[in-house]
Amino acid sequence: xxxxxxxxxxxxxxxxxxxxxxxxxxxxxxxxxxxxxxxxxxxxxxxxxxxxxxxxxxxxxxxxxxxxxxxxxxxxxxxxxxxxxxxxxxxxxxxxxxxxxxxxxxxxxxxxxxxxxxxxxxxxxxxxxxxxxxxxxxxxxxxxxxxxxxxxxxxxxxxxxxxxxxxxxxxxxxxxxxxxxxxxxxxxxxxxxxxxxxxxxxxxxxxxxxxxxxxxxxxxxxxxxxxxxxxxxxxxxxxxxxxxxxxxxxxxxxxxxxxxxxxxxxxxxxxxxxxxxxxxxxxxxxxxxxxxxxxxxxxxxxxxxxxxxxxxxxxxxxxxxxxxxxxxxxxxxxxxxxxxxxxxxxxxxxxxxxxxxxxxxxxxxxxxxxxxxxxxxxxxxxxxxxxxxxxxxxxxxxxxxxxxxxxxxxxxxxxxxxxxxxxxxxxxxxxxxxxxxxxxxxxxxxxxxxxxxxxxxxxxxxxxxxxxxxxxxxxxxxxxxxxxxxxxxxxxxxxxxxxxxxxxxxxxxxxxxxxxxxxxxxxxxxxxxxxxxxxxxxxxxxxxxxxxxxxxxxxxxxxxxxxxxxxxxxxxxxxxxxxxxxxxxxxxxxxxxxxxxx
Amino acid sequence: xxxxxxxxxxxxxxxxxxxxxxxxxxxxxxxxxxxxxxxxxxxxxxxxxxxxxxxxxxxxxxxxxxxxxxxxxxxxxxxxxxxxxxxxxxxxxxxxxxxxxxxxxxxxxxxxxxxxxxxxxxxxxxxxxxxxxxxxxxxxxxxxxxxxxxxxxxxxxxxxxxxxxxxxxxxxxxxxxxxxxxxxxxxxxxxxxxxxxxxxxxxxxxxxxxxxxxxxxxxxxxxxxxxxxxxxxxxxxxxxxxxxxxxxxxxxxxxxxxxxxxxxxxxxxxxxxxxxxxxxxxxxxxxxxxxxxxxxxxxxxxxxxxxxxxxxxxxxxxxxxxxxxxxxxxxxxxxxxxxxxxxxxxx
Numbered sequence: 005x006x007x008x009x010x011x012x013x014x015x016x017x018x019x020x021x022x023x024x025x026x027x028x029x030x031x032x033x034x035x036x037x038x039x040x041x042x043x044x045x046x047x048x049x050x051x052x053x054x055x056x057x058x059x060x061x062x063x064x065x066x067x068x069x070x071x072x073x074x075x076x077x078x079x080x081x082x083x084x085x086x087x088x089x090x091x092x093x094x095x096x097x098x099x100x101x102x103x104x105x106x107x108x109x110x111x112x113x114x115x116x117x118x119x120x121x122x123x124x125x126x127x128x129x130x131x132x133x134x135x136x137x138x139x140x141x142x143x144x145x146x147x148x149x150x151x152x153x154x155x156x157x158x159x160x161x162x163x164x165x166x167x168x169x170x171x172x173x174x175x176x177x178x179x180x181x182x183x184x185x186x187x188x189x190x191x192x193x194x195x196x197x198x199x200x201x202x203x204x205x206x207x208x209x210x211x212x213x214x215x216x217x218x219x220x221x222x223x224x225x226x227x228x229x230x231x232x233x234x235x236x237x238x239x240x241x242x243x244x245x246x247x248x249x250x251x252x253x254x255x256x257x258x259x260x261x262x263x264x265x266x267x268x269x270x271x272x273x274x275x276x277x278x279x280x281x282x283x284x285x286x287x288x289x290x291x292x293x294x295x296x297x298x299x300x301x302x303x304x305x306x307x308x309x310x311x312x313x314x315x316x317x318x319x320x321x322x323x324x325x326x327x328x329x330x331x332x333x334x335x336x337x338x339x340x341x342x343x344x345x346x347x348x349x350x351x352x353x354x355x356x357x358x359x360x361x362x363x364x365x366x367x368x369x370x371x372x373x374x375x376x377x378x379x380x381x382x383x384x385x386x387x388x389x390x391x392x393x394x395x396x397x398x399x400x401x402x403x404x405x406x407x408x409x410x411x412x413x414x415x416x417x418x419x420x421x422x423x424x425x426x427x428x429x430x431x432x433x434x435x436x437x438x439x440x441x442x443x444x445x446x447x448x449x450x451x452x453x454x455x456x457x458x459x460x461x462x463x464x465x466x467x468x469x470x471x472x473x474x475x476x477x478x479x480x481x482x483x484x485x486x487x488x489x490x491x492x493x494x495x496x497x498x499x500x501x502x503x504x505x506x507x508x509x510x511x512x513x514x515x516x517x518x519x520x521x522x523x524x525x526x527x528x529x530x531x532x533x534x535x536x537x538x539x540x541x542x543x544x545x546x547x548x549x550x551x552x553x554x555x556x557x558x559x560x561x562x563x564x565x566x567x568x569x570x571x572x573x574x575x576x577x578x579x580x581x582x583x584x585x586x587x588x589x590x591x592x593x594x595x596x597x598x599x600x601x602x
Numbered sequence: 603x604x605x606x607x608x609x610x611x612x613x614x615x616x617x618x619x620x621x622x623x624x625x626x627x628x629x630x631x632x633x634x635x636x637x638x639x640x641x642x643x644x645x646x647x648x649x650x651x652x653x654x655x656x657x658x659x660x661x662x663x664x665x666x667x668x669x670x671x672x673x674x675x676x677x678x679x680x681x682x683x684x685x686x687x688x689x690x691x692x693x694x695x696x697x698x699x700x701x702x703x704x705x706x707x708x709x710x711x712x713x714x715x716x717x718x719x720x721x722x723x724x725x726x727x728x729x730x731x732x733x734x735x736x737x738x739x740x741x742x743x744x745x746x747x748x749x750x751x752x753x754x755x756x757x758x759x760x761x762x763x764x765x766x767x768x769x770x771x772x773x774x775x776x777x778x779x780x781x782x783x784x785x786x787x788x789x790x791x792x793x794x795x796x797x798x799x800x801x802x803x804x805x806x807x808x809x810x811x812x813x814x815x816x817x818x819x820x821x822x823x824x825x826x827x828x829x830x831x832x833x834x835x836x837x838x839x840x841x842x843x844x845x846x847x848x849x850x851x852x853x854x855x856x857x858x859x860x861x862x863x864x865x866x867x868x869x870x871x872x873x874x875x876x877x878x879x880x881x882x883x884x885x886x887x888x889x890x891x892x893x894x895x896x897x898x899x900x901x902x903x904x905x906x907x908x909x910x911x912x913x914x915x916x917x918x919x920x921x922x923x924x925x926x927x928x929x930x931x932x933x934x935x936x937x938x939x940x941x942x943x944x945x946x947x948x949x
Binding site: 034037038164167209210211212213214215223226227228229231232234255256258260261262263264265266268270271272274275276277278279280281282283284285286287288289290304305308312398399401402405406440441442444445446448449450451452453454455462463 | 627655656657659660661671672676677678679680681682683684686687689690691692693694695696697698699701702719720722723918919920921922924925926927928929930932933934935937939940943944947948949
């Protein structure tokens with residue numbers, strides 16, 4: 005698999021967090037991207053600010069595979085504490101780059117590996133002036149060393165540095181010097197490797213963009229018209245709202261310099277959810293962003309928004325649970341909590357992006373769905389998608405104007421005699437009409453409540469009224485079924501077996517399917533993009549005797565939902581479960597599918 | 603006390619509504635409940651201050667108090683949400699539309715127990731709203747457990763004594779940076795109605811802690827929040843009057859005996875001193891509250907006010923048009939903006 009001499013390599017860089025390695029890794033990754041190569045960067049970092057082990061994996065794949073790779077070809081051991089273990093991870097025949105300022109302890113030596121040293125500490129000590137920056141610049145040395153070993157042109161590194169630190173010439177110069185020191189040292193020492201050569205592909209990434217998924221979602225929310233944004237800091241979702249804070253002023257400052265938005269850092273998630281509901285009730289496009297623990301706290305509000313029928317959007321960037329779990333690792337284990345959040349009978353709309361472009365699109369669409377269906381909408385992200393720099397097609401401009409659903413204007417109210425009944429199913433689709441405070445019409449007001457209510461929003465404990473309400477809410481959910489984003493069918497291999505994936509499992513699943521096809525086992529692939537699912541999923545299940553469902557959790561949460569939706573096909577669905585906190589790999593998926601096929 | 607200035611005695615007020623237009627659905631609370639008297643004061647205050655009901659949003663959490671927003675101003679939007687989260691809901695509502703007049707009605711459990719955090723942070727933000735706490739020291743809807751405002755030593759109907767110190771809402775509010783803090787008593791409409799009128803015209807969070815005896819679960823001998831004990835121990839700072847802008851203010855201002863505070867939105871509060879206290883003096887307000895607490899007294903009146911602090915809409919630098927009324931033209935960036943954005947993410 006790794007025998008390709010050109011543009012196929014997986015480099016793992018082991019460092020200490022807070023040591024400046026994040027900058028080094030980003031520069032390296034962006035440079036490879038700039039060479040036009042398909043690449044992905046996976047940050048495996050600790051829940052800590054400084055001093056703990058952290059790893060960054062850069063994969064280059066001429067074939068365009070962007071998932072985390074199963075095997076590590078090159079290990080950069082720049083963290084003494086993990087070096088012995090890190091060396092164990094390298095595949096036979098792989099390469100280890102180490103800091104040979106001091107001799108490598110024998111425990112780090114393994115047969116069958118190539119060792120290349122670069123005296124990073126010594127180079128920095130000898131050649132870099134003592135400044136606050138210096139301590140963090142040792143890591144730039146390996147950037148230069150790797151660049152020379154694998155063929156990343158210095159010119160590109162220089163451009164990326166300028167692009168990244170544009171207004172800080174001192175930082176650019178100092179970093180460039182370190183990179184050059186590493187680069188020149190490798191030239192002079194004559195070190196070589198034959199694993200892989202990186203060859204630029206002119207125009208290869210010309211139309212592609214690079215961003216974190218949280219950035220994509222944040223920008224999508226801005227284009228979706230989000231005006232009230234409430235949040236409480238939590239990994240891995242914080243950067244979503246932080247990106248909004250950074251970006252929104254350029255788009256939403258009025259001529260007087262005032263803001264056409266409000267971003268509120270709440271005192272807790274109980275408050276951020278309730279604030280969002282207050283804003284949604286009053287007609288603003290309101291959203292919050294959080295992760296598992298925050299969503300746990302928000303559950304009561306989820307039920308309130310569902311029952312009172314308040315439009316609002318939850319961006320959920322999942323991490324390892326339960327409890328505090330693994331805050332800096334990825335998982336898809338909050339599906340049930342999104343789909344059936346709150347006590348009582350509920351069913352919620354869930355949008356599932358699988359890359360940056362779809363995160364942008366689903367983010368703006370979420371506000372339309374929320375208003376169309378007057379209900380909470382969840383945008384299901386995860387740490388892998390949200391916090392890693394991913395490459396994708398550019399964001400596409402929203403193809404439709406704001407959908408405010410059945411929001412009544414004064415004219416519309418007048419046209420129907422100046423009256424409306426808040427919870428009456430006027431059209432038989434389960435969706436009632438809605439007014440918002442500030443609508444100056446004597447017939448506009450109603451009294452919303454989270455307790456039992458009739459079609460006029462009055463308090464009711466009547467058993468028939470209550471059951472009718474629950475049934476109408478279910479009807480509304482059924483209406484949504486065919487209007488939510490449709491799943492995407494790939495391959496069309498036409499075999500007996502199929503694979504279903506969703507969200508960030510997309511990349512490793514595609515790669516796994518290519519491997520299976522190459523091994524003579526072609527399978528169709530259906531990618532879910534939303535809940536509730538519709539008839540296309542039924543057709544897929546009906547058309548395949550065996551369907552493997554890839555999900556990154558222990559309890560097969562999506563499998564449970566599909567088995568519940570299509571009990572007649574329950575036995576056909578075989579969950580493929582990956583839940584160690586690391587982004588799924590093609591190898592893991594292939595192994596689990598093949599295990600299931602036996 | 604001064605003679606109330608000639609009020610509009612006609613059938614309608616300045617927004618051409620009758621008192622009846624400010625009424626709501628029939629109360630389902632216990633007969634004689636203090637909360638119903640507070641509702642009547644809210645109706646009086648809103649009618650007399652000529653508040654436009656279409657600009658009002660009524661908010662509440664859970665509990666007996668939360669029900670009362672249904673008993674006044676049927677022409678206003680209302681939202682009876684979940685326990686303890688009314689302050690946060692109001693914050694979102696206030697950001698979505700800062701031109702609304704939010705009237706929140708909460709209880710002592712809703713505010714001082716389950717909602718203490720959100721209540722405190724709403725105050726820190728100085729969200730514009732009139733926030734009433736119908737404070738009876740007891741959980742009514744769940745039939746009579748102590749709440750966090752029950753005084754130490756007060757007794758339940760069946761005799762159990764409360765061992766914990768009470769959360770004193772006015773003291774807490776001042777500590778959190780509140781800009782309008784008052785306490786009153788449900789049975790004192792003459793004091794309560796003008797306080798509500800002032801609160802409705804305040805720029806920022808107006809906290810009104812209103813003692814409101816629970817006739818069913820907390821009105822017995824040994825309870826500090828019984829009607830009898832409140833009546834015996836309330837201690838008014840001043841006599842208060844709210845003078846709308848359209849009324850003439852008496853010229854004979856008596857230096858030292860009277861304090862006048864112009865409200866941000868409209869009108870003026872006049873305070874005829876019974877105690878030596880200027881409600882613009884924060885540390886003195888805290889001092890008096892502490893003294894009253896030690897003596898088992900309920901200090902009432904406008905305890906603290908600051909009309910100059912920016913409210914949350916100002917702090918957030920919100921645009922003039924309510925966010926909820928902005929359209930796609932103002933909110934969605936142009937295709938050219940997206941092109942630039944995409945270009946910035948390419949290398």
